[in-house]
Structure formats: C-alpha cells, structure tokens
Amino acid sequence: QKEVEQDPGPLSVPEGAIVSLNCTYSNSAFQYFMWYRQYSRKGPELLMYTYSSGNKEDGRFTAQVDKSSKYISLFIRDSQPSDSATYLCAMSYGQNFVFGPGTRLSVLP
Amino acid sequence: DGGITQSPKYLFRKEGQNVTLSCEQNLNHDAMYWYRQDPGQGLRLIYYSQIVNDFQKGDIAEGYSVSREKKESFPLTVTSAQKNPTAFYLCASTPGTYNYGYTFGSGTRLTVV
Numbered sequence: 001q002k003e004v005e006q007d008p009g010p011l012s013v014p015e016g017a018i019v020s021l022n023c024t025y026s027n028s029a030f031q032y033f034m035w036y037r038q039y040s041r042k043g044p045e046l047l048m049y050t051y052s053s054g055n056k057e058d059g060r061f062t063a064q065v066d067k068s069s070k071y072i073s074l075f076i077r078d079s080q081p082s083d084s085a086t087y088l089c090a091m092s093y094g095q096n097f098v099f100g101p102g103t104r105l106s107v108l109p
Numbered sequence: 110d111g112g113i114t115q116s117p118k119y120l121f122r123k124e125g126q127n128v129t130l131s132c133e134q135n136l137n138h139d140a141m142y143w144y145r146q147d148p149g150q151g152l153r154l155i156y157y158s159q160i161v162n163d164f165q166k167g168d169i170a171e172g173y174s175v176s177r178e179k180k181e182s183f184p185l186t187v188t189s190a191q192k193n194p195t196a197f198y199l200c201a202s203t204p205g206t207y208n209y210g211y212t213f214g215s216g217t218r219l220t221v222v
Binding site (some may be wrong): 004008032034035041042043044045046049086090097098099100101102 | 213
C-alpha cells in the first residue's frame with residue numbers, strides 16, 4: 001500500500017461546480033497536511049495548510065482533515081477555468097514529508 | 110520579490126554527459142531541496158540541505174550530486190550514472206523545517222537526446 005494515495009483523474013467539471021479532491025494515507029503519525037496547486041510546466045504553489053484535524057477555509061477553498069479516517073479533502077466552490085491544474089496533497093511529521101501523485105482538474109467554461 | 114529561480118527552463122543532455130541545474134533563492138531560507146517529478150508519480154526527493162556545507166541523500170540520490178557552498182544556492186548535477194534522467198526537476202526551500210510547507214521554483218525540464 002502506498003503511503004499516500006490520490007486519484008490521478010483527470011477530473012472534468014463545468015464552470016461553477018463544486019469540486020472535491022481527496023487523499024488517503026496510511027501513516028497515523030502525519031500531523032501537518034497541505035494542498036498544492038501546480039499549473040502545467042510550473043512548480044507547485046502552496047494553497048492550504050492545516051495542522052491536525054478539522055476544517056480551514058480560504059476564499060473559495062476549504063481543506064478538511066479527518067485523522068480518524070486518514071482522509072483529507074480539498075473543496076473548491078464556484079470553480080473557474082483558472083482552477084484547471086494538478087492538485088497535490090502533501091503531509092508531514094518530524095522530518096518526513098510525503099507528496100501524493102496529484103489529481104489533474106479541468107474546469108470547462 | 111522573494112522567490113526561487115531555477116535555470117535553465119529546458120535542458121537537453123546527450124548520453125554520457127553530466128549536466129548541472131541551477132537553483133537560487135532570495136528568501137533567506139535555511140533548507141533547500143531537489144525533487145524529481147515523473148508523470149503519474151508523486152514528487153520524489155533527491156537531495157536536501159538544511160545548512161551550508163551539509164547535505165543529505167533523499168530517496169533517489171543515485172546518479173545525482175549536489176553542493177551547498179552558499180545559503181542562496183543549491184545546484185544539482187545529473188551525472189552519466191543516472192540511467193533515466195528525463196524528468197521535471199523542482200528545487201524548493203523552507204525556512205528551517207519541513208512543517209511549514211515548501212516554496213518551489215518553476216522547474217527545469219531535462220531531456221536526454
């Protein structure tokens with residue numbers, strides 16, 4: 001079993017839709033959870049950062065962590081074509097840092 | 110503006126050749142990292158450095174070498190011993206620990222010709 005799993009997609013949605021992106025993980029020691037957005041041929045940029053369980057909201061983006069289920073989610077409300085990118089989850093504890101393989105999202109106008 | 114600059118954006122390597130990828134940051138970050146990204150795979154750690162003149166191997170260090178002579182600079186050399194070097198290479202930095210999340214450069218696409 002991989003340490004972090006993420007559906008690679010591609011996921012295609014119409015503009016304005018609510019998007020749900022998810023990762024599951026196997027190591028209960030992870031404490032910090034992140035979502036990165038990566039446009040084609042660019043480096044990833046940090047979108048959301050949460051510690052332990054709970055929700056965090058930033059504009060149209062909400063990150064959710066359920067440590068009991070080892071499951072994290074990123075919700076995008078009112079999705080825009082400019083949200084089309086690959087979304088990578090990442091998580092860490094101590095000096096251990098693991099990225100998921102990413103989900104490719106296309107928001108169609 | 111603070112950030113990480115990677116150069117070149119595209120690089121072509123002939124069989125048996127060593128090539129060096131540049132990474133410079135002006136964020137005053139202590140730690141710097143090199144990752145490799147292949148289609149359908151997560152980022153894989155090649156090398157990292159938490160302090161000048163010190164660096165550690167990551168998960169896939171074979172065929173690569175690095176140096177950290179200055180805080181701002183962390184060049185990566187892809188040697189001829191790396192048998193499958195075609196990939197997207199990303200340099201990143203953090204203030205001092207992994208937990209704050211990375212700042213990434215824009216990447217270098219290396220292709221073997």
